[in-house]
Amino acid sequence: MxxxxxxxxxxxxxxxxxxxxxxxxxxxxxxxxxxxxxxxxxxxxxxxxxxxxxxxxxxxxxxxxxxxxxxxxxxxxxxxxxxxxxxxxxxxxxxxxxxxxxxxxxxxxxxxxxxxxxxxxxxxxxxxxxxxxxxxxxxxxxxxxxxxxxxxxxxxxxxxxxxxxxxxxxxxxxxxxxxxxxxxxxxxxxxxxxxxxxxxxxxxxxxxxxxxxxxxxxxxxxxxxxxxxxxxxxxxxxxxxxxxxxxxxxxxxxxxxxxxxxxxxxxxxxxxxxxxxxxxxxxxxxxxxxxxxxxxxxxxxxxxxxxxxxxxxxxxxxxxLPEPTLLQETRHTTNSAVINFNQVTFKYGDKTIVDNLSFEVQPKQKIALLGRSGAGKTTLLKLLAGDIQSSLGEVTIDETPVQNLQGNMSSLVAVLDQQAYLFDTTIMNNVRMGNIHATDEQVQKSIEQAGLQPLINSLPNGYHTQMQEAGTRFSGGERQRFALARIMLQDAPIVVLDEPTVSLDPKTEYEVLSQIFSVLKDRTIIWVTHHLTGIENVDKVYFLENGKFTLSGSPAELHQTSARFKQLLLMDQY
CATH class of the missing domain: 1.20.1560.10 (ABC transporter type 1, transmembrane domain)
Structure with missing residues (x-):
């Protein structure tokens, strides 16, 4: 008592x-x-x-x-x-x-x-x-x-x-x-x-x-x-x-x-x-x-x-549990978001995961974050989303700390991860989750942009086909395309790709990546990956190791100046 x-x-x-x-x-x-x-x-x-x-x-x-x-x-x-x-x-x-x-x-x-x-x-x-x-x-x-x-x-x-x-x-x-x-x-x-x-x-x-x-x-x-x-x-x-x-x-x-x-x-x-x-x-x-x-x-x-x-x-x-906070609602127009990591350090206990990183991502810029497992790539994404707070430094979007944007984060950042979850409902309902207020025409347009129209036409029930639990009736590549259609409908200026093709075969991986960078050409893309297939689609590459960037530059620059980059690129071709 x-x-x-x-x-x-x-x-x-x-x-x-x-x-x-x-x-x-x-x-x-x-x-x-x-x-x-x-x-x-x-x-x-x-x-x-x-x-x-x-x-x-x-x-x-x-x-x-x-x-x-x-x-x-x-x-x-x-x-x-x-x-x-x-x-x-x-x-x-x-x-x-x-x-x-x-x-x-x-x-x-x-x-x-x-x-x-x-x-x-x-x-x-x-x-x-x-x-x-x-x-x-x-x-x-x-x-x-x-x-x-x-x-x-x-x-x-x-x-x-x-x-x-x-x-x-x-x-x-x-x-x-x-x-x-x-x-x-x-x-x-x-x-x-x-x-x-x-x-x-x-x-x-x-x-x-x-x-x-x-x-x-x-x-x-x-x-x-x-x-x-x-x-x-x-x-x-x-x-x-x-x-x-x-x-x-x-x-x-x-x-x-x-x-x-x-x-x-x-x-x-x-x-x-x-x-x-x-x-x-x-x-x-x-x-x-x-x-x-x-x-x-x-x-x-x-x-x-x-x-x-x-x-x-x-x-x-x-x-x-923390008290629900009244979060600042800051509206952004599409493609206007500037991302800035300013001397960001993140520690988990005594271990430093991210060590004094500073970089900026301009609107419509495509960057790739490469590194081994545990290098800190996912931590950077969590810092960007505001899910965790940096020990030192600050992460901002258009000069606004990300912690103050939580109420508006879904309209700013869309995420395509390794295995996007699809629910046991119709194709229309699954894609519409990107924007529940979208019209049928807008949903269908996003599905078409994701390259799924031929598949839809081959289905007896078309857009009203049941996905089944976790979308198991479709292949891995098709599921990722449906997730891409959902992101297109979400219309967020920043898109995070968290190794979205890691479970696909090389041919399907190349096709899906090409489709992603094609339809998202007007968005800012932050792509987390561990190999270099499709790396030519990005403007800048960052190699993350032990919480720091050990290598950075455009794919063309790194191909000319970095033996390590050329070796990794050669390995991914076989």
């Missing part, structure tokens, strides 16, 4: 929702209390009515009021329950909806940095599991705990107005049931909860890895190993959940024993208090029976507090 309290003291996600939605929170807790009050009142009046009826009253009018009250409280309880469910779920869904939107905006604005810090399975857990935990935090902890404390206060005052000594007994017993037992169960069950969360997280990560690498599992003939690994984790998780369930049973049993002790002492007190006359003896059954509806409320409070440790990691992860 101390850990949760410490987390909430610096919270930016949970407590603000309480302040913003105070009225809904108040009515949810109040109606939750009224459910228990109506149930207790129903049993109180019913106990009195049964006991009084057993005395054979001379006139039914004598018990008319208890009859009416029994009916009233009997109707009130489900009405309050319905109203409470309506109000509480409306409140929770509104809060979670706003939280989901805020979470998405935060994750989207720093998608690359989050991806660098968390595994894909952890991101899935953040976006799905954590929001469900927040929903349970409100419904199963906050509301029952709030109404339980109100009930505690109400019972103490109500009994104290009758007998203050007996009130002290109730005060102590309720403190044990509502405070001591929950805190003890929270402490005792904490290790099991942490183990359950760890296994759940492992299941997310392993399942994500299994799905992403499913083809390799199948090709290696290790499907049984995959199923066995997943099955072992799920079995461990089921065992831990079963242990937690058994612990919950024992906790509830202890609570019911305490309630039994409270019931017996209440029966003894009521007998001593009200057995003096025939007119008051009926209250013995009334007070005793009124205790039983309280059990559900007590158990709900204990269960909610015991589960509070489930929500710690969710709250920590949410508060570790």
């Amino acid at each position: 101390k850990r949760l309290k410490k987390l909430l003291s610096h919270d930016r996600w949970i407590l603000p929702s309480f302040r913003q939605q105070k009225s809904g929170l108040f009515w949810s807790i109040f109606l939750n209390f009224m459910i228990t009050f109506a149930a207790g009142a129903l049993m109180f009046v019913s106990g009195f009515l049964i006991s009084r009826s057993a005395q054979h009253p001379s006139n039914i009018l004598i018990i008319y009021v208890p009859i009416v009250l029994t009916r009233a409280f009997g109707i009130a309880r489900p009405v309050f329950r319905y109203a409470q469910r309506l109000v509480s779920h409306n409140w929770v869904l509104r809060v979670v909806s706003k939280t989901r939107k805020r979470l998405y905006e935060s994750a989207a604005s720093t998608a690359s940095s989050i991806r660098g810090q968390l595994q894909t399975g952890e991101v899935l857990s953040l976006l799905a599991d954590d929001l469900e935990h927040l929903q349970n935090l409100y419904l199963r902890t906050i509301f029952p705990l709030g109404s339980g404390m109100v009930l505690y206060l109400f019972l103490t005052i109500a009994i104290g107005s009758i007998n203050w000594l007996f009130m002290l007994w109730w005060f102590v017993m309720l403190a044990v049931i509502l405070v001591v037992v929950p805190l003890l169960s929270l402490t005792m069950n904490y290790k099991g909860v942490q183990q359950q969360k760890k296994l759940q997280q492992s299941l997310y990560t392993d399942a994500t890895d299994a799905i992403l690498g499913l083809q390799d599992w199948v090709l290696s003939g290790r499907q049984e190993d995959l199923v066995q690994n997943q099955g072992e984790t799920m079995s461990k998780l089921a065992h831990v959940k079963n242990q937690s369930m058994k612990f919950g049973w024992w906790r509830d049993f202890v609570i019911q024993v305490l309630v039994l002790a409270l019931t017996i002492t209440t029966l003894m007190w009521a007998t001593n208090q009200f057995s003096g006359s025939a007119s008051t003896v009926n209250y013995i059954a009334a007070f005793t029976l009124a205790i039983f509806p309280l059990i559900d409320s007590f158990i709900a409070v204990n269960q909610g507090v015991s589960e509070s440790s489930f929500y710690e990691d969710s709250i920590v992860r949410l508060n570790d």
Whole structure:
């Protein structure tokens, strides 16, 4: 509980929702209390009515009021329950909806940095599991705990107005049931909860890895190993959940024993208090029976507090996310963007990935970044996109830092990577993702510019042909051309080519590169590659090694002056 309290003291996600939605929170807790009050009142009046009826009253009018009250409280309880469910779920869904939107905006604005810090399975857990935990935090902890404390206060005052000594007994017993037992169960069950969360997280990560690498599992003939690994984790998780369930049973049993002790002492007190006359003896059954509806409320409070440790990691992860920032919207006209790297250094820990680089890319200029794997080429692209921030120096587009252009980055920079993802929908829909406001004519024109018209004409359904999952019905070269059509429709002045032909055969690679540089002749191109096929299409080549440029110049200049360049060019011809 101390850990949760410490987390909430610096919270930016949970407590603000309480302040913003105070009225809904108040009515949810109040109606939750009224459910228990109506149930207790129903049993109180019913106990009195049964006991009084057993005395054979001379006139039914004598018990008319208890009859009416029994009916009233009997109707009130489900009405309050319905109203409470309506109000509480409306409140929770509104809060979670706003939280989901805020979470998405935060994750989207720093998608690359989050991806660098968390595994894909952890991101899935953040976006799905954590929001469900927040929903349970409100419904199963906050509301029952709030109404339980109100009930505690109400019972103490109500009994104290009758007998203050007996009130002290109730005060102590309720403190044990509502405070001591929950805190003890929270402490005792904490290790099991942490183990359950760890296994759940492992299941997310392993399942994500299994799905992403499913083809390799199948090709290696290790499907049984995959199923066995997943099955072992799920079995461990089921065992831990079963242990937690058994612990919950024992906790509830202890609570019911305490309630039994409270019931017996209440029966003894009521007998001593009200057995003096025939007119008051009926209250013995009334007070005793009124205790039983309280059990559900007590158990709900204990269960909610015991589960509070489930929500710690969710709250920590949410508060570790950066706040969505209002990003500067700077509009650029096509082909006007000047890119400038000014003494840029980027370090990952103690390792320098990019070391004091400075260069400029003019509008419509085509450059190639060459280098071995790990040389820093992809880091330069991330710096350009603003996904990561340089340790020193600055990256600008038209003299504006790229961090201030995140809200407009998709209209400035388009990316064609090694394997552009195509969705299981029509060709038109896949290409239109480059610009969802484009007309059918504009989409068709971009497809034609990408050299796909003959392919479209050969398909029975033409533009409305289903791509299938990941575009598997088409070849690698065709998929890259569809991605090129999407970029044409996006109409960004800067195009980043991140080894888009690495998985293609030499003939298809040459054709695709020729098509790319032909249709993008009026765009600025930054091409990351590790070999020199098609290098004649660029204006300038940069060789990146150990975070620095060791060689730069036009292809023609380097062919004349660099033996290394000529050797690499010769190797790529064979």
